[in-house]
Amino acid sequence: GDHRDLPSFPTRRSSDLRGGTSWRRAVYEQSAGNPFYLRALALAGRATALPDSVEAVIMAEVDRLSPLGRLVARSAAVADGPFDPDLVAHIAGHTEAEVLTAIDELTAADLVRPAAAPRGFVFRHPLVRRVVYDNSPPGWRLGAHGRAAAVLAYRGGPLAVRAYHVGLAAQPGDRAAVSLLVEAARGARFHAPATAARWLST
Numbered sequence: 001g002d003h004r005d006l007p008s009f010p011t012r013r014s015s016d017l018r019g020g021t022s023w024r025r026a027v028y029e030q031s032a033g034n035p036f037y038l039r040a041l042a043l044a045g046r047a048t049a050l051p052d053s054v055e056a057v058i059m060a061e062v063d064r065l066s067p068l069g070r071l072v073a074r075s076a077a078v079a080d081g082p083f084d085p086d087l088v089a090h091i092a093g094h095t096e097a098e099v100l101t102a103i104d105e106l107t108a109a110d111l112v113r114p115a116a117a118p119r120g121f122v123f124r125h126p127l128v129r130r131v132v133y134d135n136s137p138p139g140w141r142l143g144a145h146g147r148a149a150a151v152l153a154y155r156g157g158p159l160a161v162r163a164y165h166v167g168l169a170a171q172p173g174d175r176a177a178v179s180l181l182v183e184a185a186r187g188a189r190f191h192a193p194a195t196a197a198r199w200l201s202t
Contacts, residue, residue, distance in 0.1 A: 058131045061109060068094070072102035073111060077133035078144040080164075082120030090151040091144050145169035159184050160195075167202045 062073055075091040076083050089099040103121060106112040111132075115122045123129035133141070149165035152158075163184035170177035185196040 055131050055135075058128055059135055061111060062132060062135075065105060065109065065111075066102070068098065069102045069105040069109075072099055073106055073132050074136040074140070075099075075144060076106070076112065076121070076123070077129050077136065078141060078148060081122035081126075081129060082115035082117045083122070084119045085121075086119075087148065087151060091147050093147075142169060159187060163199055167199055170202075 062070055065073060071092050071094075072088060075088045078091055079087050085096050085099045085103060088103075089096040092099060094102075103112065107114070107121075110124055111128065112121045112123050114120070123132070136144075145165045146169035149162060149169055152162045152165065159180070163181055166177050166180055170181075181199040181202055185199040188196040188199070
């Protein structure tokens, strides 16, 4: 599926149960091979969510940030990664200069790190990004995806990235959103059929 998907797996075969082949693969993919997160997911028995104690530790790091730092962290989590400061600035509703200052704060706290791509940054681990995203206010998150979709449409951003945000923010009856999701699904149907099916369902 799309890189933003959490892995899903059936539970009918013994290899897919906890400890089975598919379960181990899903846990490994979510942990990105990091021993700490690998152990936390395995002990929790869940391939898609960290134990509450580990999530609390990550959120304690976020809570120590300044108000702008927390907003930029949430906005970066919506943008996903690698994210660029300009997109995050549009999501957060602040200038790029203010966002860059906040990114310095996030990098000092080791929540985000420079990425290989020019002007790109990533969370230190995908599960850190997921915790920040899941703990963002849902109403704010809805609006944030809408702002991301709007700026990416203006930029002519990649279709799959636009579809990700549109699928989470579009209102019923939005024909432009329907057209975009159908087009994105057609482009993804062979290499990411689960993502294509989700976009068509949306």
